Amino acid sequence: MVLFKHTLSAICLSLALVVADPQCITHNETFVPDAVLRVSTSNISQPCYPSKSTVLVNGTSPGPELRIKEGITYWIRVYNDMTDKNLTMHWHGLTQAMAPFSDGTPQVSQWPIPPLHFFDYEINVPIGMAGTYFYHSHEGFQAVSATGPLIVEEDRVPCPYQYDEDKIIFLQDVFTKDESTIEAGLVASPLSWSGETGMILVNGKGGGSANGTVCNASLSIIDVQRGKTYRLRFIGATALTFASLALEGHDLEIIEADGHSTQPHNTSFLQLGTGQRFSALLHTKPNPEKSTYYLQLESRERPTLTRGFAVLNYGPKPSTPFTPPSQPPLTLPNTTLGFLDYQLHPFLPPKDGSFPTAQDVTRRVTITVHQRVSGQTVWIENHYDWTTAFPAEPYLVSLYKNDSIEFPSMERALANNGIDPISRAFPAQIGEVLEIVIQNTGADAGGLDIHPFHAHGAHYWDLGSGNGTYDATTNEAKIAASGPPIQRDTTMLYRYAKSTANGTDMGWRAWRLKITEPGVWMVHCHILQHMLMGMQTIWVMGNETEVLGKVKRPDVQGYLEYGGSVYGNENRWPSVVHFTDNEEGDGWSDYQ
Structure with missing residues (x-):
């Protein structure tokens, strides 16, 4: 789901707010953000585990997919609808040098968003950095569930690879304890460990086994058609899991790592640490031997093994959910030390002087x-x-x-x-x-x-x-x-x-x-x-x-106090600094 406004008033407002130097502007009722994320807590059940308090984005985990274009300034409003927790939102992988208070790090760039307040994040991705990213809270242990995909699309420079469709493979962890209990234990003396990953989720669903216990929950389905090329965007949004994964009966062709296009590199499996992203082309079979194949994932470098699955589906939509296989169809390799080191190279040779020798x-x-x-x-x-x-x-x-x-x-x-x-x-x-x-x-x-x-x-x-x-x-x-x-x-x-x-x-x-x-x-x-x-x-x-020196202290005074004037609530509109020009025009017209 893409959360962008498409109104004439928004277009006019965007054009009116193009500024040459950082200015303090009130985001009142006439201001329409490009996207809205509302973060709350709810008692929900996750695969094979009882209900517990979980931090959600727009009512789900993972949160909604956001898609933006490089070279355009966007404003994303994040509401903290929690009554007893602070919040920030970090745009993982984006270089927020142009908007220093919008990086979403509560110990570095901003005071956290207080309960029942909201903050408008300013985002402008430089030309040439289209790719696969994600967003997540940077407060405590909230990122285990308060997270979602963020895709930056090309603007002036087309993607160097051709494909029919792209699909997101979003990996998360599930733990038996809630995030507040885990956080308290990790900073306690003596340490109270979080416990190992209870399940690896793919796009919010998961089944498999952990610590020898089988979980027969329904699996995520990746629908494909015969003889087509898909861009699979793998996002490592796990908290702990270093994953080894492969697709039964299919190889992958890596074309992107962390927002940078690469020379094509063929591989039969991936290793994906928390925070890492890869795009890989999947060339589907013109004549598949069967209608479904498994995506198999396993944890590595932990004292116990967690195994999860998803389904690559060539057939029609199933009438009943897919569940894990009785036996793993693949034998995944152990940790490959230095995986892809010295093997991935830029799609275009670095310009003279760009790669420091x-x-x-x-x-x-x-x-x-x-x-x-x-x-x-x-x-x-x-x-x-x-x-x-x-x-x-x-x-x-x-x-x-x-x-x-x-x-x-x-x-x-x-x-x-x-x-x-x-x-x-x-x-x-x-x-x-x-x-x-x-x-x-x-x-x-x-x-x-x-x-x-x-x-x-x-x-x-x-x-x-x-x-x-x-x-x-x-x-x-x-x-x-x-x-x-x-x-x-x-x-x-x-x-x-x-x-x-x-x-x-x-x-x-x-x-x-x-x-x-x-x-x-x-x-x-x-x-x-x-x-x-x-x-x-x-x-x-x-x-x-x-x-x-980019912006003087009087202009950023609202950022310098917890709950300052840059944080809105039901009684106050925020007054924020606009750090970047919208040189490419408005951020709405491309989504008309």
Whole structure:
């Protein structure tokens, strides 16, 4: 379901609000947002589990599909209809540099939306970033259910691939506990674990098995016709599951990863970590041997196995629901370390100078991740965590107010492996070319885990991964031999054993990024449990003037207080800053 308004008044209003510089504008009764999301809680039953309180978007989980076009400014109104919970909405994978308060991160870019309030998010996707994304709450553990697909369509540059239709494969986890109980346990001392995934859902449905228990719930159906080509958009919106999946009797042709078109790459299976997205072409059979085939999914790198299914249906609509097979039709491979590393390449060769070479790198920063068990169990990066106890208010808000956190010091950061220990932030200067290495290490208790690392604010050139400690010379030779990498926003930090000595380096992931846009952005593991346990940090791109100078404090005063004037409610219209021009015209005419 696409939630866009198509009224003449909306078109006129959009044209009237094109602005050259950031301005504060009241969104009163004449303002018509492009889409509306209403977030609430309800006691619902999920496959094979009893009813529990669940956070929903427009009454469902996953929430409705949103489709927008690159190069056009949209406003998405998000209502927090909950009476006792805060909320934000993050647009996963979108580079929100143009609208810094709209990234949806409550510890970084904005105060959360208070109960019974709403917030208007400003979104403008740059030309060239059409692809597969999703939205989710960034508050607590809500993203386990408060989430939905977000598709960015091409505007001026057509999609390089031809297909008859696209279909979304949206993966989620189900847990026996509700999100509030899980969140409380993860920050407790001692730790109270969430439990393992009870079921993997495909488009909101799921059946299979978990921990040896069989679930015969009805399955999602992916209807196809013979001899056609479908674009399957795989979205890893799971909280914990690192999935291995394949389609019975069919191979896939990868054409996109995290919003970037790739050279075609054939594969018989996919690995999909939380936060990752792939598009793959499915060429259906002209003469299928049977009318239905299974999509099979399994969890990897967890102490127990969760297996789920969906159905690829060539036949007519069934009169009764499809349920899981009595025996799995596929034997899925174990974890492939470095899956697709050095194998995916941009659809078009990078323009001269766009992919920074090793000679361009001005600084290397290593983010060392480690699990500390001393009282409360936390994940730390370069000896510091980032939890609900720190910071006391959103980081960008603090910088504007110049109160609880000072602007990060480059001098202190250079003396402390890239992080400023006072602000716990990683600063970077505009024009720098950074090589960011994320280093996995053995925990206090010796354990190792996997981590899908996600960067807000900008997509990075992914340089691959490996065991041990990063060796730049060796890795550069691999890149030279394989070809230029693609840009991503979420990639896997693997483990190469289940345990090792405390603090031992065992696994790395490397990125390369040219700092061009000022802003304050999160970098974090996208496993929700790890994020709540402190596995997140902040990058501040640019100096104080560059970060805070785009719009002055008086104009953003409404963003600086919890429940400030940018948050509307039944008694007040919000007064918000319009950061971006709508250079391509209005956002409604394309949906007439």
